[in-house]
Amino acid sequence: QQQVKQSPQSLIVQKGGISIINCAYENTAFDYFPWYQQFPGKGPALLIAIRPDVSEKKEGRFTISFNKSAKQFSLHIMDSQPGDSATYFCAASRGGATNKLIFGTGTLLAVQP
Amino acid sequence: GAVVSQHPSRVICKSGTSVKIECRSLDFQATTMFWYRQFPKKSLMLMATSNEGSKATYEQGVEKDKFLINHASLTLSTLTVTSAHPEDSSFYICSARGARGNTEAFFGQGTRLTVV
Numbered sequence: 001q002q003q004v005k006q007s008p009q010s011l012i013v014q015k016g017g018i019s020i021i022n023c024a025y026e027n028t029a030f031d032y033f034p035w036y037q038q039f040p041g042k043g044p045a046l047l048i049a050i051r052p053d054v055s056e057k058k059e060g061r062f063t064i065s066f067n068k069s070a071k072q073f074s075l076h077i078m079d080s081q082p083g084d085s086a087t088y089f090c091a092a093s094r095g096g097a098t099n100k101l102i103f104g105t106g107t108l109l110a111v112q113p
Numbered sequence: 114g115a116v117v118s119q120h121p122s123r124v125i126c127k128s129g130t131s132v133k134i135e136c137r138s139l140d141f142q143a144t145t146m147f148w149y150r151q152f153p154k155k156s157l158m159l160m161a162t163s164n165e166g167s168k169a170t171y172e173q174g175v176e177k178d179k180f181l182i183n184h185a186s187l188t189l190s191t192l193t194v195t196s197a198h199p200e201d202s203s204f205y206i207c208s209a210r211g212a213r214g215n216t217e218a219f220f221g222q223g224t225r226l227t228v229v
């Protein structure tokens with residue numbers, strides 16, 4: 001019930017293409033779903049997050065799509081750039097500053113020029 | 114700008130010694146901080162939840178006597194790896210939630226620990 005499943009494990013996209021990463025969760029008590037970007041040797045950086053009361057959130061080239069009934073959410077990176085090459089993690093938690101995040105297994109994205 | 118600062122970014126120590134890693138929330142008070150360990154090309158593994166003014170809550174399988182956590186103030190939590198061994202070499206990352214009144218989780222820059 002605590003797991004967050006993430007796919008694919010790795011992804012290669014051509015420059016200008018769309019990168020899509022998917023996550024699925026089981027615990028219906030989760031109400032906060034962030035995505036993180038991590039470069040080698042650095043801590044994760046928050047990209048975008050969504051709550052279950054909306055089905056989509058967009059910030060620049062990054063969009064989260066959320067399907068509450070299917071318990072799935074995905075990250076779309078439009079117009080992917082070589083600088084987007086990194087590892088992406090989805091996560092889920094209950095809201096509140098004291099609740100821990102449950103992370104997906106990560107997706108290594110490579111954007112080819 | 115960064116809201117969680119972690120220090121040092123890299124440390125090399127000899128086997129059997131102890132190493133302390135600091136995690137500071139820069140512009141907010143964090144009653145709870147989280148410590149993670151990350152192996153190469155793997156996800157973040159939560160080690161413990163650090164609570165200001167009380168004992169940390171450790172995840173199953175994490176040795177609390179090896180990984181000492183102290184949360185002495187609302188802006189500082191420390192992780193001490195005691196009697197370090199080469200198998201403790203890893204990337205350690207702290208996190209805090211509650212910045213700017215919301216529940217976003219921000220992460221420190223991480224500490225690369227190498228035990229030789």
